[in-house]
Amino acid sequence: MLIVEIQKRLSHFELDVKFSVANEIVVLFGPSGSGKTTILNCIAGISKPAAGIIRLNDTILFENKKVFVPIQKRNIGYVFQDYALFPHMTVWKNIAYGMQNESFVKNLMKELRIEHLRDKYPSEISGGEKQRVAIARAIATEPDALLLDEPFSALDNQTRVKGHEELLRIHKLWRIPIILVTHHLEEAKKLGNRILYLHEGKIRDSEMNANLIQS
Amino acid sequence: MNYSPLILSLKTATIATFIVFVTGVVLARLISRNSFRGKSVIEAIILLPLVLPPTVVGFGLLYIFGKNGFIGRLLLDWFDFQIVFTWYAVVIAAVVVSFPLMYQSASAAFRQYDPNIENAAYTMGASKWRVFWTISFPLAWPGLLAGLVLSFARALGEFGATLMLAGYIPNVTDTIPLAIYFAVESGNLEAAKFWVIIIVALGFSAILWLNWWSKRNMMRHVQK
Numbered sequence: 203m204l205i206v207e208i209q210k211r212l213s214h215f216e217l218d219v220k221f222s223v224a225n226e227i228v229v230l231f232g233p234s235g236s237g238k239t240t241i242l243n244c245i246a247g248i249s250k251p252a253a254g255i256i257r258l259n260d261t262i263l264f265e266n267k268k269v270f271v272p273i274q275k276r277n278i279g280y281v282f283q284d285y286a287l288f289p290h291m292t293v294w295k296n297i298a299y300g301m302q303n304e305s306f307v308k309n310l311m312k313e314l315r316i317e318h319l320r321d322k323y324p325s326e327i328s329g330g331e332k333q334r335v336a337i338a339r340a341i342a343t344e345p346d347a348l349l350l351d352e353p354f355s356a357l358d359n360q361t362r363v364k365g366h367e368e369l370l371r372i373h374k375l376w377r378i379p380i381i382l383v384t385h386h387l388e389e390a391k392k393l394g395n396r397i398l399y400l401h402e403g404k405i406r407d408s409e410m411n412a413n414l415i416q417s
Numbered sequence: 418m419n420y421s422p423l424i425l426s427l428k429t430a431t432i433a434t435f436i437v438f439v440t441g442v443v444l445a446r447l448i449s450r451n452s453f454r455g456k457s458v459i460e461a462i463i464l465l466p467l468v469l470p471p472t473v474v475g476f477g478l479l480y481i482f483g484k485n486g487f488i489g490r491l492l493l494d495w496f497d498f499q500i501v502f503t504w505y506a507v508v509i510a511a512v513v514v515s516f517p518l519m520y521q522s523a524s525a526a527f528r529q530y531d532p533n534i535e536n537a538a539y540t541m542g543a544s545k546w547r548v549f550w551t552i553s554f555p556l557a558w559p560g561l562l563a564g565l566v567l568s569f570a571r572a573l574g575e576f577g578a579t580l581m582l583a584g585y586i587p588n589v590t591d592t593i594p595l596a597i598y599f600a601v602e603s604g605n606l607e608a609a610k611f612w613v614i615i616i617v618a619l620g621f622s623a624i625l626w627l628n629w630w631s632k633r634n635m636m637r638h639v640q641k
């Protein structure tokens with residue numbers, strides 16, 4: 203269970219959200235600049251909220267001025283918007299960087315169909331392959347929660363659908379809270395157990411708003 | 418032929434470059450990615466020797482390390498040691514004039530890759546130390562190496578501040594640039610020519626090597 207309550211002043215508005223994620227996929231849906239990446243960064247420990255509380259299972263990761271657990275200690279997997287693979291390491295080195303258990307990682311690579319890429323560098327693989335490597339890398343640490351920032355946005359339709367299936371399968375195998383960021387409404391509906399509609403740093407709960415946001 | 422200028426120049430430039438490399442890399446890593454109050458003032462101070470005439474730098478160093486200078490006084494009182502007119506002074510002058518070049522190269526090198534690459538490593542539980550050595554340093558290395566070569570060349574070529582702080586003492590502080598100046602002044606053109614050729618050759622081969630090296634390494638993992 204991931205509980206998030208964040209307030210933070212951004213350049214054009216105030217980010218102020220409150221939500222929780224059980225062992226499900228929650229989609230953060232909203233237009234560009236609405237604060238999606240900032241929310242993920244706060245949960246991962248890359249950015250610091252001004253106030254609020256972030257709790258993962260029984261651990262408080264952030265609480266106002268009292269608690270700030272550093273990124274390294276949070277055990278949260280993060281697939282970045284542009285993947286942020288280590289360009290100077292092979293696929294295997296990328297994935298093994300935070301590895302807990304080698305046989306688990308090898309299975310994971312089989313699952314994601316990237317075993318044959320193990321000695322390639324990120325500059326030598328396709329966008330869809332990069333996305334699968336980034337997901338494998340984030341899960342290789344056996345995290346307690348997973349954050350995905352528009353992991354499918356750079357992919358063509360066919361690859362994107364495959365990616366969706368893979369994510370759903372991984373979630374079935376690996377029951378942890380997952381937050382998926384997207385500004386694709388169909389993707390949000392297909393993958394999310396719940397959708398949070400974000401607009402200028404606030405969560406709007408009706409789908410009507412979503413349509414307004416998207417138009 | 419007296420080879421003392423060559424040996425002295427190589428020795429002092431190597432020590433200075435080592436000092437400048439370590440401090441420049443650490444400082445650039447600490448400062449360049451963060452924003453804080455007074456950052457631009459600190460960076461301006463660091464870069465100042467780059468725009469000041471070397472004589473002004475030398476004057477400032479004399480002010481600090483001279484007999485009545487803040488540090489010079491301490492050294493004299495505590496260790497009965499005078500730094501001016503020694504080869505240490507040559508190193509100090511070389512450090513100060515080459516530091517801005519190293520800092521600039523290093524800070525550009527640390528800013529040119531996506532910070533999320535480091536963040537990704539942190540989310541995987543890696544310590545700051547591990548992230549620095551496995552991610553930041555290798556990714557910045559081409560820029561760091563360029564800074565290293567530039568700093569070495571600058572240290573090797575330093576004249577004005579060296580003359581002010583270390584003076585020209587044959588066999589003690591006579592680096593190649595100083596040897597050239599005083600050879601010309603005393604009409605010994607043969608010696609001047611010899612040292613000019615040596616220093617041009619050193620500079621040229623440093624640049625050639627750097628170009629060759631960076632070409633070879635750029636091929637490895639360029640983003641296609």
Ligand SMILES: Nc1ncnc2c1ncn2[C@@H]1O[C@H](COP(=O)(O)OP(=O)(O)OP(=O)(O)O)[C@@H](O)[C@H]1O
Pocket residue numbers: 211212213214232233234235236237238239240241249283385
């Ligand atoms: N560290 C920061 N401090 C203040 N404001 C910031 C900071 N980072 C981003 N912002 C601003 O916060 C807003 C939200 O940015 P964010 O990156 O979270 O949006 P996003 O929803 O992820 O957008 P996109 O879909 O384009 O990725 C933007 O207006 C941005 O300019």
Ligand SMILES: [Mg+2]
Pocket residue numbers: 238239240283351
């Ligand atoms: Mg974003």
